[in-house]
Amino acid sequence: MIGFGTWGLSGKDYGFISAKKSKNLILKSVNSGIKFFDTAPLYGNGKVEKILGEAIKENKGLRKKITICTKFGLLPHKNHNLKHDFSFNHIKKEISKSLKNLNSNYIDIYLMHSPNLDELNIKKILIILNKLKRSKKIKYFGISLKDPSDIFKLKNLKFFDYFEMNFNLLDQRAAKFKIIEYLKKKRKKIICRTPLCFGFLSDNLILKNKLNRNDHRRKFWPKSQFDRWNENKNLFNYYKKKYRINKLSIFAILFCLSYKFDYVIPGIMSNKQLRENLKASRFKKIINKDLKEILRIYLKKEKKIFKK
Numbered sequence: 015m016i017g018f019g020t021w022g023l024s025g026k027d028y029g030f031i032s033a034k035k036s037k038n039l040i041l042k043s044v045n046s047g048i049k050f051f052d053t054a055p056l057y058g059n060g061k062v063e064k065i066l067g068e069a070i071k072e073n074k075g076l077r078k079k080i081t082i083c084t085k086f087g088l089l090p091h092k093n094h095n096l097k098h099d100f101s102f103n104h105i106k107k108e109i110s111k112s113l114k115n116l117n118s119n120y121i122d123i124y125l126m127h128s129p130n131l132d133e134l135n136i137k138k139i140l141i142i143l144n145k146l147k148r149s150k151k152i153k154y155f156g157i158s159l160k161d162p163s164d165i166f167k168l169k170n171l172k173f174f175d176y177f178e179m180n181f182n183l184l185d186q187r188a189a190k191f192k193i194i195e196y197l198k199k200k201r202k203k204i205i206c207r208t209p210l211c212f213g214f215l216s217d218n219l220i221l222k223n224k225l226n227r228n229d230h231r232r233k234f235w236p237k238s239q240f241d242r243w244n245e246n247k248n249l250f251n252y253y254k255k256k257y258r259i260n261k262l263s264i265f266a267i268l269f270c271l272s273y274k275f276d277y278v279i280p281g282i283m284s285n286k287q288l289r290e291n292l293k294a295s296r297f298k299k300i301i302n303k304d305l306k307e308i309l310r311i312y313l314k315k316e317k318k319i320f321k322k
Contacts, residue, residue, distance in 0.1 A: 016267070016295050017050030018043050019207060019279035023065055024058030026228040028213065031283050033061075037069045039282055044079060046292055052178075052205065052279045054085040054127055055112055063115035071117045081122045083176070083205065084112050085158055088127035094234065096128055096160070105142050109151060123176050124152040128160040131167040140173050158207070162188040171200050178205035181273070183215055183250055183266050184243060184319050186312045189305075194273050206275040213281075214243040215266035239320070246319045249311055253304055257297060263287075267294035272305060 022028035023036040040051070053062050063084060070077045086108045089097040113119060124143065143155045156176030159165060165177065177197055181188045185208070188194050197204050212231055214220055222240045225232040231240075247262065254265040263280075270278045271294060282288050300308075312319070 015050065015277050016048055016271075016291055017052055017205070017277040017279040018048050019281045020051060020053040020062045020066065021057050022281040022283045023062045025061065026058065026226070027230040028281060028283060029226055029229060033065050033068070036062075036065045037072070039285070039288065040066065040069045041073065041076075042285065043282060043288060044076065046288065048292075049079060050081045050083065050277050050279070052083045052207070052277075054088070055108060055115075056085075056088055056090065056127065059090070060111065060115050063112055067115050067117035077118055082116060082118065083123035083125060083178075084116070084121055085125045085127035086112070087129060096130070098127075098129060100126065100129065100134060100139050102138075102142055105139075105146075109146060113151065120150055121152045122154065124155045125158040125176065125178055126156070127158050129157065130160065131164050136168070154203075156203075158205075162193050163191050165193055165197070166191075171197075171202060174202065176203045176205060178207050180208045181206045181270060181275070182209050182211045183269055183308070183312070184211045184246060186309055186316075189273065189309050190313065190316075194275070198274070203276045206270045206273070206278040209267050209270040209278050209280050210263055211243060211247075211266075214240075215247055216263040217261060219244060242319055246315055249315060250308055253300070253308060256304070257300065259297065261290060264290050264294045264297070267291060268297050269300060269305075269308070271295060272300035 023031060025031050051066060053066060055063060066082070086105055087098045087100045089099055091097050112121065124146070126139070143152070146152045147155065154175035156174045156178070158178040162179040179188055179193070194204060210216060220240065222232055222237045254262065257265065257268065259265040259268065267278060267280055280291050282291060
C-alpha cells in the first residue's frame, strides 16, 4: 500500500515547500486514497508534525481517516554519527510534544528512530512503551531500523508490531538477507522507507552543488556518493521497459510494492509526484523470477553503489 513519507515537508531537507502547499498535498493525498502518514519529531524540528496536526485541526473527521506513524529517540545531529535518548523522561516529553503537534490524543504507530541496538536495554524501553499502550496514547510500536540487518540483533520480536527499513533498487540489503521474508513469517508489519533513494531514483539528475545548502543530502553525503547513485540508477532499465513503464520513479515504487511491504512511503512535494506515486500501484507487480534477477544485478554492483 502506498503511504506518504513526510520528511520533505520540513521545507528544507529536500528543498523548499510552504506549509500551505504541504497541507493541500496532505488533503489531496487522503482524497486520492492515501491513508498512511509517516513522520518524526526530527523532521523540521517538529514542523512536519505540526503541519499534519494543523491539517487535522482544520478538517473535521480527518484524524479518524488516517494512520499516523511517528518516531522517538533520535536527537538532532550533523553527520552519520547519530545521537539518541531513549530514557523514560525523554520519551515522556517527546510523546507529549508529538501528541500536541499532531492535535491528537493518540498515535497509531510509535517507532524507535534508528536506534543503536547494541547499546540499548530493550526491556526497559518495552516497559515504557507498554505503559503508553495501556494508557491508549499509542496503539502499536516498533522500530525504524538504522540498518535492515539490525533485525537479527533482537532476540525476541514478539513484543514489536512494526518494523521500518530502507529499501529500494539501489539498496536491496533487506532482500539480500531475506529480512522481508523473515518478518512476514513472524507476522510482523513492514514499512519500506526511502523507496526512491533520497530522490535519486527519478529521471532527474541530482547534483550536490545544485542543491540548497540546507538540503540534508548536500550536508550528509559526499559528491562521490552522488556520483555512484547517479551512475547506477539505470542498471535496471531492461526491466523498466519490460513492464512498460516510462518513468524511473514509478518503476522504483512498483519494485518495492512487489516485495509486499505493508506500506511503501515515497515522499510527495507536488501534485505530479502524488499522481506518479499512485500510478505505480496500478501496474502489475514484478514477478519473483524478475525480482531475483534484479537482486542479482544489484549484488554484482553493490560495493560500487554504496560505500559507508
